[in-house]
Amino acid sequence: MQNFRRWRRRNQTLRLRHKDMTHRRGRCRQVVILAATLVGFLSGAQSQLQAGRSYVPSMAPHPAIETVPGELLVRYRLPTMPIEIGQGDQHSLLVQRRQVLTTEASRLTQTIPIEVTASYPLVGMQRLTVTGRASVPEVIAQLAADQAVELVEPNYKVHAFEAPRPIEPNDLAWPTLWAMKQIHTPQAWQQTTGSHEVIVAVIDTGVDYTHRDLAANMWHNAKELPNGQDDDGNGIVDDVHGARFCGGDAGGDPRDGQGHGTHVAGTIAAVGNNRHDVAGVAWSVRIMALKFLCEDGSGSTADAIRAIEYALVNGAHIINASWGGRARSRALEEAVREADRRGVLFVAAAGNEGMNNDVVPSFPASYPIPNVLTVAATDWNDELAEFSNFGIRSVHLAAPGVSILSTMPDNRLAFMNGTSMATPHVTGCAVLVKSGHPGLQGRDLRKMLLGSGDSIKGLKGVIQDGLRMNCGKAVQKARPD
Missing domain, CATH: 3.30.70.80 (Peptidase S8 propeptide/proteinase inhibitor I9)
Known part of the structure; x- marks a missing residue:
């Protein structure tokens, strides 16, 4: 903590001299971070993150705005x-x-x-x-x-930022999902495992809606048939499980060829207790797949707005946004405000640059809108992950985001790191709370999640209130007396 205080004092000078800011190791390549980096197997990832290390943040220059x-x-x-x-x-x-x-x-x-x-x-x-x-x-x-x-x-x-794909494991089991235990999901599952009445829009690189651990939890557009026609008259053909908005091209197939969105969806909603692969936080939910980041991981604010609009028109209750950037788009901000007006919770990743979002904001995570819940990443030791962005005013809650095992396209699985991986843990917990209280609006749902987090010593003075999510406590707190 002394190191952090020394850094914070130094940061006052750095605010006035951004031109002197130096690159931190592993800095981001581009404007928007898809808030995830792929890693190898669990044993390999452990060697990259030293147990018991002290966390000393470092600053990086402003990423370019494209x-x-x-x-x-x-x-x-x-x-x-x-x-x-x-x-x-x-x-x-x-x-x-x-x-x-x-x-x-x-x-x-x-x-x-x-x-x-x-x-x-x-x-x-x-x-x-x-x-x-x-x-x-x-x-x-x-x-x-x-x-x-x-x-x-x-x-x-906007575009993605991730490392090369790891070799995939072939022997997976519940003990591998350390993060689920850290946020106390087994205690939450004693009360509820979710509900298909809750709809989550995963706005990302798409979702492999045929994955054996996700297919049962995919949203289905009841007004659309996969027949090559626009049955519901919304201008999109065959948008059965969601839609694709890449480079201004609207289509009905949000299939993920990149992997990031499928991994996020698995943490939220992989079917549990089915003897297959992994378990998501919510075993019952409907995932609306909205692809605005294309195969190369890039997209635009216009495409993001189109995806948000689709989610709102089609009844999404929660939006997961595991991406972000440094440009403050007023247009995107207005779309998020529309979500707030409609009672939709907007869960956003803080970013992977190891930077202070209070000083150099990341959007949509830093929009000052009451329905936005911004998530940092923690490791096994309940310390802020070395890559995670932070901010005592702008980052609200932390969740596990290191070596997270989840679903990938073509019935595969992989470990990934990132605030992208932390964010869906919070989204999944929001599903569990919403399942027992269908009338909860986004702002109230956010308040309930923040009011049930665990106070973590290593997060004090780093993020708002120093809280790491406790899903078991959130569900218990939401129970009627």
């Missing part, structure tokens, strides 16, 4: 959509918003060199492409001057 060339996001000033409305009323309001977007776009394209490539009516936004020889800053200035425009910004680029 944008999708020639693309913008614009939000128009629209009347607020009520939260408590029926399906018919919601459809009517969405139709009205689509008409407004169409009208405004038609007016603006007459004088400003832009082309509409996608519309997100729920959040009142459109994705635009700059045409002709105009520059993005010029078009942003023109749009910002229009009174009908509430916000306009570039379409920020």
Whole structure:
């Protein structure tokens, strides 16, 4: 702790001299961290993390901010959509918003060199492409001057950060899942193992919805058939288990070819007590697979917004966001606020740069919105993982994120490290609490999870209140008297 205090004093100077910040070992490569690094088998990972070491954080320079060339996001000033409305009323309001977007776009394209490539009516936004020889800053200035425009910004680029794939184990058992014991899930399972009434949107690289340990817990769009047609009329063909939004290309197959999203989904929802592979925190739940990070691990804020909108329209109760970046997108922030208005809990990874999010924020984790629950990663010793971001104001809770075994595409399994792996432990616990209290809104669910964490000495002064999640206590606390 003395080391940490010395670092914190030094950090006051570093805040004023970011140009002098040095790279920490294993710094991130790109704008957005998918908050995960793959490792080898458990024994190999143990050699990388020394037991009983003291944690001394280090700072890294600001990662570069990249944008999708020639693309913008614009939000128009629209009347607020009520939260408590029926399906018919919601459809009517969405139709009205689509008409407004169409009208405004038609007016603006007459004088400003832009082309509409996608519309997100729920959040009142459109994705635009700059045409002709105009520059993005010029078009942003023109749009910002229009009174009908509430916000306009570039379409920020995001991508994955992970190490080479490890060799996979072939003899797996419950004792391998050390994290489940550390957060006291066996105690939680005495009360509940989840409910298929709870829907979790995993917004990530997709999910292998055919995995033998996940198939039974996948969300199914009751209005859609896998027949090559858009049965539900939402503009997406065959979105049976979710949807794909990669590079502006919307499709119905969110199958994961990268692995990160499937691993996250397994920690949340791998079927337990079935003699196969691993067990997730919630054995019964419905996972809505939303793929906005493509096979190379990259995506954009526009694609993330489209995925959030899909989740909200289709009734998700919890959103898991195991990714983030340094650019503060106001458009993405508005989408997360819409989730808050609809009572949806938004669980976000703090990031893997070993940086202080209070000083250099990571988004969406650092948005000051009451439904956002930001998660750091801990190791076997209940210490902050050496890669985890932290912050006594902006990081709310910690959970295990070192050598986490979970599902991978093609019925495989793998160990991974990261705040990406810590986040779904919290999401899964939120499912268990929500299962017993279907009426709990996102803010209340967040409050209940934070109010039941274990106070950990090594986390004091590092994250808010120094708490590591205790799922058993959270479920017990949620029981009716």
